[in-house]
Amino acid sequence: MSSRTLPLLFINLGGEMLYILDQRLRAQNIPADKAKKVMNDIITTMFNKKFLEELFKPQELYSKKALRTVFDRLAHASIMRLNQASMDKLYDLMTMAFKYQVLLCPRPKDILLVSFNHMDAIKDFVKDTPSILGQVDETYQQLIEMYTPMCSGEFQLIRQTLLIFFQDMHIRVSIFLKDKVQNSNGRFVLPISGPVPHGTQVPGLIRMFSCTGEEVNRLKFTNGGNYAAATREGSFEIFGDRVTKLGTNMYSVSRPVETHMSGASKNSAQNAKVNAAPNPLAKEELNLLAKLMGRLEDPNPANTESGFRVNLFATDEEEEEALISRPDELSYGVIKIQATKDLQANAELAKIMGEFTVSGDQSPSASSKGDDLLAMMDGL
Amino acid sequence: MYHKEKSIPIKNSASALYNNLGVLRIAPRRLTYFTVVHANVVNMVSSSWDGLDCSHRQLQSKEPNVATSASLIMQAAFCSLQSRELLVVTSQKGIQMYESDGSIMVYWHALDTPETTTAQAVFARGISAVPENYICVGVSSGSILVFDVPSKGTNISLSEVLDEHKESITDMASECSGSQECIADLVSADDGGNLCVWKSGEEFQLLHKIHGFDMSCSSVKLWKGTVVAGYGTGQIRLYEAVTGILHAEVNAHARWINSLDIAPFSGLLLSAAEDSLVRVWHLNLTPETNSVEIAHLHNECVTDTQICGAKFCDNDGYAFAVTGYDLGEIIRYTQT
Numbered sequence: 001m002s003s004r005t006l007p008l009l010f011i012n013l014g015g016e017m018l019y020i021l022d023q024r025l026r027a028q029n030i031p032a033d034k035a036k037k038v039m040n041d042i043i044t045t046m047f048n049k050k051f052l053e054e055l056f057k058p059q060e061l062y063s064k065k066a067l068r069t070v071f072d073r074l075a076h077a078s079i080m081r082l083n084q085a086s087m088d089k090l091y092d093l094m095t096m097a098f099k100y101q102v103l104l105c106p107r108p109k110d111i112l113l114v115s116f117n118h119m120d121a122i123k124d125f126v127k128d129t130p131s132i133l134g135q136v137d138e139t140y141q142q143l144i145e146m147y148t149p150m151c152s153g154e155f156q157l158i159r160q161t162l163l164i165f166f167q168d169m170h171i172r173v174s175i176f177l178k179d180k181v182q183n184s185n186g187r188f189v190l191p192i193s194g195p196v197p198h199g200t201q202v203p204g205l206i207r208m209f210s211c212t213g214e215e216v217n218r219l220k221f222t223n224g225g226n227y228a229a230a231t232r233e234g235s236f237e238i239f240g241d242r243v244t245k246l247g248t249n250m251y252s253v254s255r256p257v258e259t260h261m262s263g264a265s266k267n268s269a270q271n272a273k274v275n276a277a278p279n280p281l282a283k284e285e286l287n288l289l290a291k292l293m294g295r296l297e298d299p300n301p302a303n304t305e306s307g308f309r310v311n312l313f314a315t316d317e318e319e320e321e322a323l324i325s326r327p328d329e330l331s332y333g334v335i336k337i338q339a340t341k342d343l344q345a346n347a348e349l350a351k352i353m354g355e356f357t358v359s360g361d362q363s364p365s366a367s368s369k370g371d372d373l374l375a376m377m378d379g380l
Numbered sequence: 381m382y383h384k385e386k387s388i389p390i391k392n393s394a395s396a397l398y399n400n401l402g403v404l405r406i407a408p409r410r411l412t413y414f415t416v417v418h419a420n421v422v423n424m425v426s427s428s429w430d431g432l433d434c435s436h437r438q439l440q441s442k443e444p445n446v447a448t449s450a451s452l453i454m455q456a457a458f459c460s461l462q463s464r465e466l467l468v469v470t471s472q473k474g475i476q477m478y479e480s481d482g483s484i485m486v487y488w489h490a491l492d493t494p495e496t497t498t499a500q501a502v503f504a505r506g507i508s509a510v511p512e513n514y515i516c517v518g519v520s521s522g523s524i525l526v527f528d529v530p531s532k533g534t535n536i537s538l539s540e541v542l543d544e545h546k547e548s549i550t551d552m553a554s555e556c557s558g559s560q561e562c563i564a565d566l567v568s569a570d571d572g573g574n575l576c577v578w579k580s581g582e583e584f585q586l587l588h589k590i591h592g593f594d595m596s597c598s599s600v601k602l603w604k605g606t607v608v609a610g611y612g613t614g615q616i617r618l619y620e621a622v623t624g625i626l627h628a629e630v631n632a633h634a635r636w637i638n639s640l641d642i643a644p645f646s647g648l649l650l651s652a653a654e655d656s657l658v659r660v661w662h663l664n665l666t667p668e669t670n671s672v673e674i675a676h677l678h679n680e681c682v683t684d685t686q687i688c689g690a691k692f693c694d695n696d697g698y699a700f701a702v703t704g705y706d707l708g709e710i711i712r713y714t715q716t
Contacts, residue, residue, distance in 0.1 A: 153571025221676035
């Protein structure tokens with residue numbers, strides 16, 4: 001539908017991913033310098049100039065499989081490793097969080113404010129690193145340029161496109177259940193109270209006019225809810241109060257996140273059939289993004305001196321258990337792609353990738369620390 | 381005033397689209413057809429009036445003769461003309477017309493899709509039958525395609541393209557009162573909230589243009605010369621079609637309105653929005669004083685659901701049906 005949806009989907013999902021990883025890195029007591037490197041590497045990759053150029057081109061949304069592949073790569077853009085079960089859980093949390101935000105946005109245009117909340121937080125993660133900060137600022141500009149001129153109908157089309165992407169996803173997230181924003185059947189609570197969106201009046205008034213435009217009658221009716229007038233509008237500029245809390249970080253070390261796999265709806269099997277028809281174009285075009293990211297995979301897999309594993313579950317046993325018991329219809333079927341092979345096959349891509357490097361440094365004294373860290377992780 | 385009946389299950393949940401429910405009453409067979417769009421599929425249900433029998437069919441959006449990626453459907457609606465009824469399905473690729481039971485596709489019109497994807501989305505949306513023999517379909521560019529439909533057979537042709545709107549068409553409606561006295565035959569609405577009022581014929585004539593206020597009008601109806609328009613702000617406005625005079629303004633909903641419907645025999649109006657509410661109103665027209673009144677009658681709340689389609693199931697408004705995003709059923713209500 002809307003060809004302008006992918007940047008918003010990517011940036012918001014990326015933002016949620018960073019919130020979750022940040023929480024897990026702190027919960028698992030990963031040393032500050034390692035944690036910072038992971039966050040910086042991922043953010044640098046997310047905001048790489050060439051990558052963003054590709055992202056912002058008008059295009060249809062990627063399939064769920066394709067987007068999951070992109071995020072797989074993104075999560076592995078640094079020295080951190082995630083097992084399949086943890087990656088699955090990470091992706092579940094990211095997608096359910098953004099689905100929640102899209103649904104709860106009072107106006108379609110507020111999705112841009114949600115995006116700015118994510119951007120503001122990302123900016124805060126890299127505030128000490130000017131090089132990355134510059135990339136983030138440029139992205140603000142691109143977002144403002146592309147989205148602020150859009151009319152309400154175009155934003156609604158973007159929102160409708162996103163909602164088709166999230167259709168039938170009802171994974172229960174414990175932090176949402178605890179806060180009572182999600183029901184036990186996986187559906188989000190939509191309150192019929194609170195402030196109305198900016199630009200909307202509280203329902204309940206009928207005004208009737210004469211042919212000359214004078215108001216001749218006023219009638220009131222019960223709106224069945226408990227609404228209040230709209231609050232002030234959030235800022236659509238690089239700096240400013242976004243007003244909405246949607247898109248801000250809801251995790252902290254003391255609020256761990258779990259998901260319940262049994263939230264799958266009975267329709268999901270049917271849906272899987274309808275949407276699983278192979279798209280002959282997808283494998284080719286789609287992985288331009290994945291390819292761009294593939295370059296960042298450690299070219300020397302044996303070099304794990306700084307690498308460590310992050311677990312999205314409380315214990316390794318839980319993680320293993322989650323992998324075994326994950327229902328089939330919720331598997332993401334990540335597409336396996338060999339980045340180097342694809343690179344060789346496409347000279348143009350190779351040229352672009354050459355320009356696409358992360359200035360990662362591996363401190364020479366890290367080896368022994370790395371070993372200790374790995375040992376520590378295994379013991380958790 | 382209304383109570384909930386047994387729901388009708390559908391094969392897929394409804395997608396978040398404007399006007400996402402089609403209803404066709406087949407009196408001779410005591411059946412009602414419903415259509416609900418899910419991504420690239422139209423779910424059709426044929427339900428018997430006693431509620432005991434339900435049969436399902438799915439129509440997929442496709443482009444004949446070309447193996448291509450799935451194309452998303454924007455809308456499916458029944459078009460009742462004098463001698464036949466067709467089901468029209470609009471998507472990103474084009475316009476499909478089927479026999480009303482969805483059994484045979486009788487016509488396909490491809491949209492001009494550019495080679496590489498453009499910033500402006502391309503799709504068809506906004507469907508209306510215009511008696512005696514036209515079907516009008518809106519396009520994302522703002523154009524309206526007028527198709528000439530013979531009383532039977534597949535010899536449907538594009539008769540005219542109306543280029544008045546500059547923004548994407550959202551919805552269209554024809555005069556539904558059955559009255560011969562009405563001058564205006566069709567109203568079209570767009571993303572800027574602009575409304576165009578037309579007279580049908582070999583060449584459609586623009587009678588009036590009502591300017592919007594920079595807010596999308598997602599659903600529109602035309603009854604006894606009155607335009608009823610629902611907006612993204614949750615407001616409903618009533619205009620006199622031919623003159624554009626504003627008769628009434630209703631702060632009706634707390635969120636985007638996705639669907640409006642009118643029961644032509646009784647003047648009941650149905651409105652449904654993303655705020656989970658369906659509201660029933662009554663329209664009262666006094667031709668002598670040229671006044672239009674609207675009164676609120678009833679609310680139904682579909683808990684935790686953003687409603688995307690709501691339609692009366694009969695011309696009196698005795699029953700209505702509702703669809704919601706992510707909901708795998710059609711909810712029905714009948715008068716107590």
